[in-house]
Amino acid sequence: xxxxxNLGPLAGLPTGEGRTFKLGDRRVAVFRTREGAxxxxxxxxxxxxxxxxxxLLGGHSLVCPLHDWMFDxxxxxxxxxxxxxxxYVARVELNGSVTVEVDxxxxxxxxxxxxxxxxxxxxxxxxxxx
Amino acid sequence: MGKRKLVVIGNxxxxxxxxxxxxxxxxxxxxxITMFGDEPYGNYNRILLSNVLNGSQYPxxxxxxxxxxxxxxxxxxxxxxxxxxxxxxxxxxxxxxGVHVSYDHLMIATGSRAFIPPVEGMTxxxxxxRHGVYAFRTLDDCxxxxxxxxxxxxxxxxxxxxxxxxxxxxxxxxxxxxHVIHIGKHLMEQQLDGPAxxxxxxxxEAMGVEVHLHKSTTAVLGDERGITGLAFKDGTTVECDxxxxxxxxxxxxxxxxxxxxxxxxxxxxDDHMRSIDDPDVYVxxxxxxxxxxxxxxxxxxxxxxxVLAEHITGRNRQAAYHGSKLATKLKVMGVEVAxxxxxxxxxxxxxxxxxxxxxxxTYKKLIVRDGRLVGGILMGDIxxxxxxxxxxxxxxxxxxxxxxxxxxxxxxxxxVTLEEMPGEAQVCNxxxxxxxxxxxxxxxxxxxxxxxxxxxxxxxxxxSCKGLINELVDFFCGGEAEEDPSIHYYVPGVPLSTTDLIDxxxxxxxxxxxxxxxxxxxxxxxxxxxxxxANLLSTVWKGEYEDERDARxxxxxxxxxxxxxGTFSVVPEMPGGVCTPDELKRIAxxxxxxxxxxxxxxxxxxxxxxxxxxxxxxxxxxxxxxPAGHAWGKSYRTCKSCIGTDHCRFGLGDSMALATKxxxxxxxxxxxxxxxxxxAGCPRNCSEAYVKDIGAVAIGDDKWEIYIGGAAGAHIRxxxxxxVVGSHDExxxxxxxxxxxxxxxxxxxxxxxxxxxxxxLAKIKSIVIxxxxxxxxxxxxxxxxxxxxxxxxxxxxxxxxxxxxxTSLVPAEG
Ligand code: SRM
Ligand SMILES: Cc1cc2nc3c(=O)[nH]c(=O)nc-3n(C[C@H](O)[C@H](O)[C@H](O)COP(=O)(O)OP(=O)(O)OC[C@H]3O[C@@H](n4cnc5c(N)ncnc54)[C@H](O)[C@@H]3O)c2cc1C
Ligand code: SF4
Ligand code: FES
Numbered sequence: 001x002x003x004x005x006n007l008g009p010l011a012g013l014p015t016g017e018g019r020t021f022k023l024g025d026r027r028v029a030v031f032r033t034r035e036g037a038x039x040x041x042x043x044x045x046x047x048x049x050x051x052x053x054x055x056l057l058g059g060h061s062l063v064c065p066l067h068d069w070m071f072d073x074x075x076x077x078x079x080x081x082x083x084x085x086x087x088y089v090a091r092v093e094l095n096g097s098v099t100v101e102v103d104x105x106x107x108x109x110x111x112x113x114x115x116x117x118x119x120x121x122x123x124x125x126x127x128x129x130x
Numbered sequence: 131m132g133k134r135k136l137v138v139i140g141n142x143x144x145x146x147x148x149x150x151x152x153x154x155x156x157x158x159x160x161x162x163i164t165m166f167g168d169e170p171y172g173n174y175n176r177i178l179l180s181n182v183l184n185g186s187q188y189p190x191x192x193x194x195x196x197x198x199x200x201x202x203x204x205x206x207x208x209x210x211x212x213x214x215x216x217x218x219x220x221x222x223x224x225x226x227x228g229v230h231v232s233y234d235h236l237m238i239a240t241g242s243r244a245f246i247p248p249v250e251g252m253t254x255x256x257x258x259x260r261h262g263v264y265a266f267r268t269l270d271d272c273x274x275x276x277x278x279x280x281x282x283x284x285x286x287x288x289x290x291x292x293x294x295x296x297x298x299x300x301x302x303x304x305x306x307x308x309h310v311i312h313i314g315k316h317l318m319e320q321q322l323d324g325p326a327x328x329x330x331x332x333x334x335e336a337m338g339v340e341v342h343l344h345k346s347t348t349a350v351l352g353d354e355r356g357i358t359g360l361a362f363k364d365g366t367t368v369e370c371d372x373x374x375x376x377x378x379x380x381x382x383x384x385x386x387x388x389x390x391x392x393x394x395x396x397x398x399x400d401d402h403m404r405s406i407d408d409p410d411v412y413v414x415x416x417x418x419x420x421x422x423x424x425x426x427x428x429x430x431x432x433x434x435x436x437v438l439a440e441h442i443t444g445r446n447r448q449a450a451y452h453g454s455k456l457a458t459k460l461k462v463m464g465v466e467v468a469x470x471x472x473x474x475x476x477x478x479x480x481x482x483x484x485x486x487x488x489x490x491x492t493y494k495k496l497i498v499r500d501g502r503l504v505g506g507i508l509m510g511d512i513x514x515x516x517x518x519x520x521x522x523x524x525x526x527x528x529x530x531x532x533x534x535x536x537x538x539x540x541x542x543x544x545x546v547t548l549e550e551m552p553g554e555a556q557v558c559n560x561x562x563x564x565x566x567x568x569x570x571x572x573x574x575x576x577x578x579x580x581x582x583x584x585x586x587x588x589x590x591x592x593x594s595c596k597g598l599i600n601e602l603v604d605f606f607c608g609g610e611a612e613e614d615p616s617i618h619y620y621v622p623g624v625p626l627s628t629t630d631l632i633d634x635x636x637x638x639x640x641x642x643x644x645x646x647x648x649x650x651x652x653x654x655x656x657x658x659x660x661x662x663x664a665n666l667l668s669t670v671w672k673g674e675y676e677d678e679r680d681a682r683x684x685x686x687x688x689x690x691x692x693x694x695x696g697t698f699s700v701v702p703e704m705p706g707g708v709c710t711p712d713e714l715k716r717i718a719x720x721x722x723x724x725x726x727x728x729x730x731x732x733x734x735x736x737x738x739x740x741x742x743x744x745x746x747x748x749x750x751x752x753x754x755x756x757p758a759g760h761a762w763g764k765s766y767r768t769c770k771s772c773i774g775t776d777h778c779r780f781g782l783g784d785s786m787a788l789a790t791k792x793x794x795x796x797x798x799x800x801x802x803x804x805x806x807x808x809x810a811g812c813p814r815n816c817s818e819a820y821v822k823d824i825g826a827v828a829i830g831d832d833k834w835e836i837y838i839g840g841a842a843g844a845h846i847r848x849x850x851x852x853x854v855v856g857s858h859d860e861x862x863x864x865x866x867x868x869x870x871x872x873x874x875x876x877x878x879x880x881x882x883x884x885x886x887x888x889x890x891l892a893k894i895k896s897i898v899i900x901x902x903x904x905x906x907x908x909x910x911x912x913x914x915x916x917x918x919x920x921x922x923x924x925x926x927x928x929x930x931x932x933x934x935x936x937t938s939l940v941p942a943e944g
Contacts, residue, residue, distance in 0.1 A: 005942040012940075014932035016680025017687075021940045034644060034655070034680070047190070051696040054684040058657030065684045065692055068658070069190060077198055080190065084197070097943075 002089070007098040013038070018053035018062075023102045028088060029053035030100060031073060033060060039073040040090035040100045042107040046083045076108075084108060133162045136442070137223055137233035139213045139385065141167025143176055144415025144431040145239030146195050147562065151439030153203055160443060161235075163205045166225055168240075169268055170210030172196045175591060177428060177560055179272050180293075180461045183300030189269055194561075194587070216389040218408060235410050235442060238397060240382035242416040242426070243267060247288070247377050251350035251357075262357040263350065263373045266297050275374060279304035282372040286310075286360055288347055289376035290317040292460055295330075297374045298339045299462040308339045309368050311360065313346050321458055321469035325486065326493050326507045333465045333491055342368065379426055381417045396424045401450035403438040412438050421453055430454035432562025457519040459512070459559075461592055468515035470522045471505035472497055480504070483532045494536045501527050513538065516598050517547065520555055548605045557598055560591020565602060572606035579603045580614040620802075621663060621878045623647070623656025628666075628802075628875050635670055642676035643667065661686065662878030665764055665800045669873045673919035679932050685762040687935070688744055689923040696938070698747060700739040702756035703797065706771030706789030706809070707735030713756060720753050734761065734768040734806065735817075744936050748927030757797065758924040764879065766796040766805045766869075770818065774811030774828070781811035783828025788858050792826075795862055798920050799913070801873050803881040807865075809834075820848050823882040824868065826861050829854070834861050838868055838894070839886030847883045850891045853899050867906060868898050870913040 005023045013019060013032040020043045021028050027043035029052045039060070045052050050066030057063075060073040070079035076087040086108050089101040136152070138145050149163060157163070167173075173195040181187035200207040211227040222232045244265030246252060254260040264275045279285060279301055287298045290312030301308045310317075316327025317334070331341045346363040350373065359369045381396035391405045392398040396419035398406050403418065405411040415431045416424065425431070433454055440449035457470035475482055475497050483496045492510035496503060496518070503522040508515050514536065521528060528535060553566035563586045576582045579600045583589040589596040604611040620628040624646060631650070640646050643663045647655045664681040685691055690698030702717070709717075717737055721729050727741035736759055742750055751758075760767055769792040772778065774785030788809045799805070808819040809826045819825030821842035827835045833854055840849025852868065855861045871894065876885045886894065896902040898909075927936070934940050 007940075008943045012933050014679060016678065017932065019934050019940050020938065021942060023942050027939065047188075048694065049696075050694075051692075054687075054692065054696070056657040056660055056683065057680060058655035058660065061657050063657045066694065067188065070657075078196060083190070100942075 002101040002103040004099055004101050007100060009096050010092055010098055016057050020051060020053040023100060026102050028100060028102060030090060031057060033057055038090045038092055038098055040088040041076060042086040045069060046085055046108045133160060134234040135232060136161040136163045136235045137231060138165040138237040138239060140239035140241055141165050141173055141209060142239060142241045143428055144435060146173035147431060148237060148239060148414050148435040148438050151435045152443060155439050155443040155445050157443055158204060164231055165205055165207050166211055166213045167209045168212040171269065174269065178591060180296040180300060182272050183275060183297060184303045216385060218389050238386060238413045238417060239415045240385060240417045242379040242381045244375055245378040245380045246375055249347050249349060262371060266293060266374050266376050278372045279306055282306045284370040285372040286368055286370040287374045287376055291320060292318060292458060294376035295334060296461055297376055302338055309370060310339055310341045311345045311347060312343050315343060322507055323473045326509055329488060329491055329493050329509055330467060337464060381424055383417050395419050402441045403434050403451055412442060414438050420451060423453060427456055427458060429556060429559050455523050457522060459594060466510060466512045468508045468512045470519055473505060483535060485536050496535055498528060503528060520551060524552060548602060557602065558588035558591060558595045561587040563588035568599065568602045569606050572603060577607060577612040578614045621659035623659030624651045626650065628877060632670055632874060641671060642678050643681035644678060668800045672915045689758055691762040693741060697741045697743050700742050700750050701732065701736055701759040701761035702754050703759045704736035705769060705793035706786045708786060716754055720750055724750055735770045744938050748936055751924040751927040757922050760798050764803055765801055766799040768806060769793045770808040772811050772816035778811055780814060782830040783811055783834060785809040785811040785828060788826060788861060791858055791862060795917060799916055801869065802876040802878050818842060824865050825849055832857055836861060836864055839882045841883035845883055850886060852895060866913040867909045870909040871898055
């Protein structure tokens with residue numbers, strides 16, 4: 001079952017950024033790439049629930065703001081780890097408004113996350129590993 | 131001809147590596163590959179679990195074959211789905227999840243599991259380890275240990291071997307008191323002799339690990355509420371609420387036994403890594419027993435995987451495995467131990483070469499038989515380990531001069547050694563990379579060590595072989611290895627150094643980050659390079675650039691530091707740590723009104739309102755009525771100050787006034803790395819000015835010493851004296867000029883502590899102080915323009931730059 005939500009005009013989403021929307025019971029991150037495409041994913045990073053909508057975009061790559069996990073917005077696949085994210089169907093309608101379809105499949109959480117060194121920046125983390 | 135079906139049971143280090151080797155031999159065209167793994171992940175580097183436990187690596191960092199790898203190689207992966215049955219007659223396997231597939235060839239790579247000694251109270255009624263007791267073998271184990279360690283006060287590790295010590299070291303980092311319980315006479319008995327074991331014990335105890343020897347555990351104490359301790363045969367006990375069992379491993383060989391394969395300690399294989407009972411069943415890794423030996427380290431499995439692949443693909447049906455010699459390194463931060471072969475002489479002709487310096491924790495012992503190395507222990511100084519491990523592994527004759535085995539005395543010509551090193555010699559043990567593989571990679575076009583490491587994974591494990599890889603790459607490049615060019619780039623995504631990039635930006639009149647990518651990076655947007663470019667554009671164009679908001683890191687979009695829960699911190703400006711009572715009151719009022727979860731004094735001498743949801747930011751900023759403190763960006767941050775002449779009996783200069791002038795002048799100036807400053811009223815340095823990016827220390831007569839490149843964060847460095855100035859104004863001018871030169875020449879995220887070292891103090895002095903290049907005026911003007919273009923970002927609270935900038939959850943229209 002998928003519920004369809006109207007998020008209003010595309011202009012409500014700033015170019016190259018994301019926003020977190022409340023769609024029914026779900027929190028969904030919706031992005032507008034520089035190329036003008038719209039994508040929707042689960043709102044929290046599977047790693048440690050970082051706010052994905054606050055990440056950096058480049059093409060369809062998304063970088064989580066907390067520890068730099070990277071995802072492909074088109075498929076949800078991970079670009080640098082083992083764990084991907086759930087995506088939702090999103091599109092721009094002919095009248096210019098954005099629609100997102102929310103199904104009830106589970107969101108993805110990295111089951112092996114271990115909460116060590118919270119807040120450590122990833123470059124310092126790798127520094128320490130060196 | 132149709133493809134044959136290859137089914138692999140076990141998705142760990144050996145299974146995945148064997149499949150990689152098969153694919154490298156054209157296996158994708160010969161086989162349809164299906165893999166089953168008990169663990170729900172792709173393959174990860176198990177040996178780096180020690181780093182995950184000690185917090186120096188994230189689980190994501192140790193993944194070797196992410197799920198995409200399986201897909202890209204057309205491999206069907208059933209992860210989290212252990213195989214329960216093999217039917218050799220029907221040639222099928224069945225998994226617990228009910229997947230039933232047939233095979234032409236089967237590969238068993240089930241590895242081993244932790245051995246759990248039969249001790250009372252260790253397991254619950256269900257036969258599983260009870261809550262609070264963990265093995266240390268998988269990511270899930272690691273996860274469990276870390277979660278428990280957070281609430282635990284005392285942890286006990288049963289087993290003082292390699293793994294047990296690595297676990298103990300990791301647990302220390304989680305703040306619990308750690309005991310190591312060892313049944314033997316000394317630690318790491320497999321690899322060390324008595325004296326080395328005793329020195330290792332002192333080293334572990336110096337780190338805060340309590341070592342208990344000769345202890346045979348008889349019971350886990352506690353009740354249904356949890357465990358409380360361990361009891362030993364000698365009647366003593368130890369208190370603990372977390373137990374890690376690391377008392378050896380047991381091969382997962384039952385699956386072979388159930389389908390009728392010969393199993394002794396593990397599944398018995400021939401020299402082609404095939405079960406001796408069935409030519410279609412290969413076995414690799416810790417579940418294989420070869421010539422009576424079962425291994426518990428990774429080096430053997432790299433060799434086994436190669437032989438298996440040669441054989442199964444028909445590349446070389448004669449390929450044979452002859453067994454491996456074992457050498458190990460202990461991966462415990464702060465203790466260097468390498469060991470190989472036997473620990474004591476066993477034959478009369480064995481010759482022992484030894485050196486001990488207990489005070490420094492150095493111990494070296496080699497056992498030489500017929501001029502060849504048969505055993506070795508190195509502690510403290512393991513600089514000769516790479517050479518010795520090689521000699522041990524290859525059985526090469528040792529030099530007559532035994533002293534040179536232990537120390538670098540007039541080091542033997544390195545080139546000769548590299549040349550003599552055989553191609554099959556393992557360089558990176560963690561990832562099984564040989565000298566030949568590095569050679570092939572260079573031959574294939576890689577011209578620098580980082581490219582080779584990326585392509586082969588060599589050096590990406592524990593990292594201890596990086597030096598050797600660098601040397602080998604240089605050797606294969608005929609001494610002309612290139613440096614990784616990207617280390618000179620301002621940001622990785624645009625192939626230009628900072629100065630070249632600035633020139634290109636100006637020449638092409640590029641005013642936005644997207645246009646920089648378009649013109650200078652072939653249109654490929656690298657998300658991680660965006661904030662650096664945005665920062666540089668602001669340095670180049672001052673206010674006159676096209677501020678694409680998406681290029682900014684979230685901190686610079688919200689003008690606060692993002693916290694782990696997605697809220698932000700608010701740190702108002704407070705130059706030199708000084709504020710008025712009125713400001714203090716307003717801060718308090720705001721904290722009360724907005725229910726700020728935490729009000730904290732920062733290490734930068736100001737007040738942090740922590741945990742503000744973005745919806746409240748505009749209100750908080752407005753009601754504070756204080757300028758932004760810029761505690762979030764790559765920019766000028768703060769200037770700390772001591773009391774100085776106004777009140778301090780030792781004060782030689784007015785440090786508070788200078789700090790205030792500095793802050794008012796440079797606030798918010800973008801820079802490649804953070805700029806943290808301090809002023810001190812005298813060389814007692816109460817405000818730590820010697821260890822700041824820029825520090826000013828009063829020495830009397832209105833004179834100030836200006837230091838640059840100091841640091842006391844992750845790196846500690848005393849700043850270098852740039853010059854002595856005669857007034858506040860001169861100090862401001864010199865500081866501004868240095869900042870501007872740094873802004874125009876440093877790489878993104880390069881703090882002054884590395885920048886000053888890279889560029890050299892002499893060069894900086896000549897440009898900033900002596901104006902040797904005649905750019906002084908330009909630098910001064912340029913920083914002045916940036917200062918003039920400054921606008922308090924918190925004003926944006928009243929005029930958001932983008933829709934819903936300050937809304938944490940946007941409702942749908944309906
Ligand atoms: C708030 C504060 C801690 C505190 O409560 O005292 C703090 C908090 C953070 N520091 Fe710091 N640092 C704070 C003073 C310091 C100091 C002390 C100082 O400024 O005198 C240092 C050592 C000085 C230095 O930088 O050389 C310091 C060295 C670091 C470093 C290590 C930098 C390095 O290269 O060595 C990092 C990591 C980094 O920059 O990548 C860091 C990073 C961080 C970050 C931003 C973590 C991050 O990247 O997200 C922390 C934000 C936490 C949060 O949730 O807001 N913080 N940090 C301090 C704010 C000072 C201020 O008023 O602006
Ligand atoms: C914390 C730690 C640190 C280590 N450090 C070092 C080191 O520094 N140096 C070193 O040389 N070695 C080290 N080792 C040992 C090294 O990790 C092993 O030698 C290596 O992982 C063995 O590989 P394997 O593939 O045989 O077994 P594994 O890597 O264990 O892989 C076997 C896989 O098969 C799966 N499996 C089991 N049964 C089934 C089934 N029925 N169906 C499907 N899947 C199944 C298991 O879940 C597992 O994922 C360390 C080990 C640990 C745990
Ligand atoms: S030292 Fe700095 S970065 Fe580390 S936890 Fe404390 S505030 Fe965060
Ligand atoms: S929370 Fe997203 S990378 Fe850590």
